[in-house]
Amino acid sequence: MKPLLLTLSLLLAGAWAAPLPTVASSDVYQASAPAELLPPPRQASFSTGTLTLEGLSIQVLGNAPELSWAARDLNAETQTRLGLTLPLGEGGKTVRIGTLENPILAAEARAHNLTPDQTEGYALWVNAEGATVVGFDPLGAYRGIQTLRQLLTPTGFRFAQIRDWPQFPLRMAMIYLDKDSAAVNNVLIPLLAKYKFSHLLVMCDYVQWSSTSNLWNPSGATLAEAARIASLIREYGMEPIPLIELLGHARWLFYNNQNRDLWADPQAQTPYAYDPLNPRTYEVVLPILAEAVKVFKPKYLHIGHDEVANVNRFPATPEGLAAGLPKLFVDDTLRLYDYLKGLGVGTxxxxxxxxxxxxxxxxxxxxxxxxxxxxxxxxxxxxxxxLAAIHEQGFPVIGSSWFEAGNAQNMAQAGLKYGSAGMLQTRWSGYFGNLSLLGNQARQGMAYLSAASSFWNPAAAVPRDTTARYQEAWRPVRFSPVAGRLVDLSSLSTRTLKDSAGKDWIQRGPSTDLSALPTGVQRFGAYKFDISGAVMLKGSRSGVNDLPQRVTLELGAQASAIAFLQTSGFISSVPKDLVGSYTFTYTDGTSLQQFLEYGREIASWTDLGLSSLFFSPAWRGKTSDGLEVGLNTWVWVNPHPDKVIQSITFESSGGQANPALIGLSLLEGVPAEAP
Amino acid sequence: MKRGRLLFWGITGLLLLLPAALAQRPMEFVTTNLQTFADFFKPLVERYQKANAGVMLKWTDLPQNAIQQKVLAGIAAGSPPDAVQMNSDQILELAQQGALLPLNDLLEAKTLGLYQKSSLEAFSYEGKLYGLPDYASTRIVAFNTDILKKAGLDPANTPKTIPGILEWAKIIKDKTGIYGFAPLISGADFLKTFQEAGLPILDAKRQKAVFNSPAHVALLQQYIDLRKKDYFPEDVMRRGFTAAYELYTAGRLGIIIIGPQFMPRLEKDSATVWKATLVAPHPVGAGQVVQASTFAYAVPKGVRDPKAAAALAAWLTNDENQLAFSKRTQTTFPTTIKAAADPYFHSGGNDVNAQARLAAAKTMRLGRDLSVPVPNSAALNKSFKDNLEAAIFGQKTAKQALDDIVKFWNANL
Structure with a gap:
């Protein structure tokens, strides 16, 4: 009797729970081509129309390896976006790739008034007859193809005429070698090539050099990996420059309690700089430099020499103090410089x-x-x-920036003004921090792209979609639309977006609300949502602590994936804070719980500095008093798309970052870039 | 028969091992950058073990940037250290992350009553205490008298106010080409500058940020103007105190605000500059407070015996130990009421190092840790730092930068 009652009550509950209203849409998801080119070209004009890919082939005109690398990269793009590979061929419509050495291409470039006249420069035109990329040199053709890749739309290549060249001949990005090098660098190196970097500075401190097996750190990269990365960099049209931190930041030289006699400060707690007065220092260091030169075959080697006295005393010994920091620094630098010069390598x-x-x-x-x-x-x-002061002393100088907005662009502009030889985008994510580029250091990866823009063309504004482009490298985007249903959440709304009397949103008043968010059916990024209010849940902060702990969304529908437009009322500073969850209950009674980790799946509407590969920026705006705010989209992939989802229970953990759901869309297919 | 014998020997063995196991009951405390004072801590450990039979106390010293990770990793592994010495920013950050135990629940009120109230406040958040104050250090002003003389300034009549120091900084730079002064203004430290100048950070209810008033803007603008005119070295704007100390040591900076503990180091690094150095107490502004960096012992969540851990923290910071530590360092001050009143702090020698300690002692009564306890302090301080730098480096006006910070703070307070 009892089991029967339970079954009946479950059935009745299921029957009574009315699903939320939804509206069908043929393109809940629709990726589009980037609106702007990155880096922005020096001269470009566009016209209406696209060159379709039907019957299109690639014609490589020349033997330089850069030209075949260009064809390879173009096909990678068409394959990713549209699932098509362009054959090599000569007749019909073609994408021609060549240089000014080819008289026909040179004449046509002249006729189009697009003749490139600088190293790495190129001309590019796309019309109904085909597409042509003419490099000033083979590298120019390679750079030009990277632009053509960005002209690909769902219907073909956009019509365009472009003449372009780089501002700086040296446009460098910094990467790391560690045990996870392959997993990250195999994606990162093609990405950096796509956005026209010319050199990569490769952090090599913990490479397992054969001359110093006593220093091998298990998290360091093998020598074979270092050699592989050097080749990979070259095959993507760039030059490697190894960085080995010497004099200061030399902890790697003392790994595993080795070389204790070389500590610059014998009284220090931990080693940091080496003692340049100890002749044995160079018996250890010089063979490493020789190996690095052998493996990378670089034109330059970066020997660090920064922050020498930042951690311990330097100098610290009586002999060192007698010599003084300037003499110790100069003597050490000259010793390494002379050695490298003997190997044909600059410092x-x-x-x-x-x-x-x-x-x-x-x-x-x-x-x-x-x-x-x-x-x-x-x-x-x-x-x-x-930059000017160093240049005026007769040294070639390169400006080095990091991830804060405006740093790379302003420094590139200063570099241009003061005659800098190039620019370097640094990354400081830890010696063994390659994987952090996919996690909490994603923003350093995103900064590569804004730097790429400014290093090529400092005067142009940086396109705003660098985050999306960085995400695409790890989760490639296809152009095909995905149909689905937009869910109307208005009946479950717990807070309005507008807070005119300090009683809605997060109860901080009209200057601190989401009234700028457009409502109704809106597309934010690739996803459409039906926006009305917020299903905001309880948190520990005042103003949101009287909200419900959980809300159940009745669906009664199938979905291959679900897009959530979401945020939190406040920031969380707790690492890996699980601020809430979604529990998906299927009609067969089974369920799945998905936790929301702050900074990974969800972030506060005021926390725009956070970047994650797991959510995508959706909407950006400002409060009435000018605070920049935004929302992100996170996509859940249903592992059981054949089952009907009865409901989703949205629950808060009740901590500082109280979750809020603003839009919900069901997808009939899984977008290619979904995590 | 065999089983019976085994059981007998098993029980006997256990009984024999039990006292040994108890004697090995491990506890651990962690200090920040105090390896230099191993001669103080090693006997301290021995005294604790003697007074607490059965405890094996371990002392670990770590660099400042490794401490929080040590706590979090310890919690994750289920074996955090029992007492961890950190500064107020670090303790508040960990407290807000739920990584520390409130000490009010673990210690008696009379124990807490032994500490200076202002020191306890620096480690309190939302009514709970997360750190037992240990030592504090306030800063002094050091003048390079050789540079002062070159600039025609009288070392016997040094300025007693920050505006006076700024005025001398200009004279030194104008007359000698050497930088006169290098204030540390490019980070969240400017929140302390506001407070020392008597300008509030939060409203009376502590619910709204108010540091964008015309007076706040004017104070910031003064520093921006001086930087623009190259009265402050660019290296220091970028690299902070390390660069300021480097410049002072090299005889390239006339005036520096510095901890007294650096004077013995200066003596080693550059005897010439040390000999030319004259020290004075840190100027006291309208706020009638000066920044006193204070360290305290916190008890991480997940310690085996919270009460024992809190008792260890209380023992480490008791009158006797704090006074002994201050005597050992010669440049730091206790935070217990009784130890701070010891006559030692008003006596000393004539060399620069002793004078530095006396100079610091003169302002210690006004010393307070001026870190601002706010929710999500890491994010709020970052916003402060980023915007302030934008103002200092010409990206924003002073007003725009302070307005932007206040907006962000008010959306998150």
Whole structure:
């Protein structure tokens, strides 16, 4: 009797729970081509129309390897976006790839008034007859194809006429070698090539050099991996420059309690700099440099030499103090410089000690003027006059930026003004931090792309969609639409978006609300939502602690994936904070729970600095008093698309970051970039 | 028969091992960057073990940037250290992450009554105490008298206010070309500058940020103007205190605000500059407070015996131990009421190092840790730092930067 009652009550409950209203849409998901080219070209004009891919082939005109690499990259793009590979061929409509060495291409470029005249420059035109990329040199053709890739739309290549060239010949990004090198660098290197970097600075501190097996760290990269990465970089049209941190930041040299006799500060708690007065230092260091040169075959090697006295005392010994920091620095640099010069390799250093305001006048004048100086300054500033000061002393200088918005662009503009030789986008994600690029350091990866834009064309505004482009590298986007249903959440709304009286949204009043968010059916990024209010749940902060702990959304529908437009009322500073969850209950009685981790699946509407590969920026706007705010879309892939989802229970953990759901859309297929 | 014999020997063995196991009951405390004072901590450990039979106390010292990770990793592994010494920012951050135990529940009120109230406040958040104050250090002003003389300034009549120091900074730079002063203004430290100048950070209810008033803007603008005119070295704007100390040590900076503990180091790094150095107490502004960096012991969540861990923290920071530590360092101050009143802090020698300690002691009564306890302090402080730098480096006006920070703070307070 009892089991029968239970079954009946379940059936009745299921029958009574009315599903939320939905509206069908043929394109709940629709990816589009990027609106802007990155980097923005120097000269470009566009006209209506596209060159379809039907019957289109690729014609490589020349034997330089860069031209076949260009064809490879173009096909990678068409394959990813549309599932098509363009054959190599000569007749009919073609994408022609060549250089000015080809007289026909040179004449046509002239006729189009697009003749490239600078290294790495290119001309590109697309019309109904075909597409042509003509490089000033083979690398120019390779760079041009990277632009053509971005002209691909769901219907073909956009019609365009472009003449383009880089501002700086050296446009460098920093990458790392560690045990996870392949998983990250195999994606990152093609990505950096796509956005026209020319050089990669490869952090090599913990490479397992054969001359120093006593220093092998299990998390370091093998020598074979270092060699593979050097080749991969070249096959993507870039040059590797190894970075081995020497003098300061040399903890790697003391790994596993080795080389204790080489500590610069014998009284220190932990080692940091080496002792340049100890001759054995060079018996250890020089063979490593020789190996790095052998593996990378670089034109330059970066020897660090920054922040020498930042951690321990330097100098610290009586002999060191007698010599003084400037002499120790100069002697060490000259020793390494001479050695590298003997191997046919130039030297690169950071600027901060050699050109410091404390010792610069005793160091810089004593250094050879062909040392390339990397000036770093990671604060976004209106100007960087120190670039000029170093340049005026006769050194080639490159500006080095990091991830804060405006840093790379402003420094590139200063570099242009002060005659810098190039630019470097640094990344500081830990010596064994490659995988962090997919997690909490994703924003450093995204910063590569804004830097790429400014390093090529400093004067142009940086396209705003660098986050989406970075995400695409890891989860490629296809152009095919996905149909589905938009869910109307209005009946479950617990807070309005507009807070005119301090009683809605997060109860901070009209200057701190989401009234700028457009309502109704809206497309944010690739996803459509029906927006009305917010299903906001309870949190610990005042203003939101009287909200419900959980809300159940009745669906009674199938879905292959579900897109959530969501945020939290407040920030969380708890690492890996599980701020809530969705529990998906199927009609067969089974259920699945998906937790929402702050910074991974969800972020506060005021926390725009957070970046994750697991959610995509959806909407960005401002409050009435100008605070920048935004929402993100997170997509859940249903592991049982054949089952009917009866309901979703949205639950808060009740902590600082109270979750809020603003839009919900059901998808009949899984978008290619869904995690 | 065999089973019976085995059981007998098993029980006997256990009984024999039990006292040994108890004697090995491990406890651990962690300090920040105090390896130099191993001669103080090793006997301290021995004294604790003697007074607490059965406890094996381990002392670990870590660099400042490794401490929070040590706590979080310990919690995750189920074996955090029992007492961890950190500064107020670190303790508040971990408390907000739920990684620390409130000490009010673990210690008696009379124990807490032994500490200076202002020190306890620096480690309190939402009515709960998360750190037992240990030592504090306030800063002093050091003048390079050789540079002062070159600039025609009288070392016997040094300025007693921050505006006075700024005025001398200009004179030094104008007359010698050497930088006169290098204030640390490019981070969240400017929140402390506001408070020292008597300007509030939050409203009376502590619910709204108010540091965008015309007075706040004017104070920030003063520093921005001086930087723009190259009165402050760019290296220091970028690299902070490390660069300021480097410049002072190299004889390239006239005035520095510095912890007294750096004077013995200066003596080693540059005897010439050390000999030319004259020290004075940190100027006291309208706020009638000066920043006193304070360290405290916190008890992580997940310790085996919370009460024993809190008792360890209380023992480490009792009158006797705090006074002994201050005497050992010669440059730090206790945070218990009784130890702080010890006559030791008003006596000393004539060399620069002793004078530095005396100079610091003179302002210690006004010393407070001026870190601002707010929810999500890491995110709020980052917003402060980013916007302030944008103003200092010409990306935003002072007003725009402070307005932007206040908006962000008010959406998250």
């Amino acid at each position: 690169m250093i950071w600027h901060d000690v050699a050109f410091s305001q404390a010792y610069g006048d005793q160091i810089a004048p004593n250094l050879p003027k062909d040392i390339v100086v990397a000036y770093w300054n990671y604060s976004p500033a209106a100007d960087y006059p120190a």
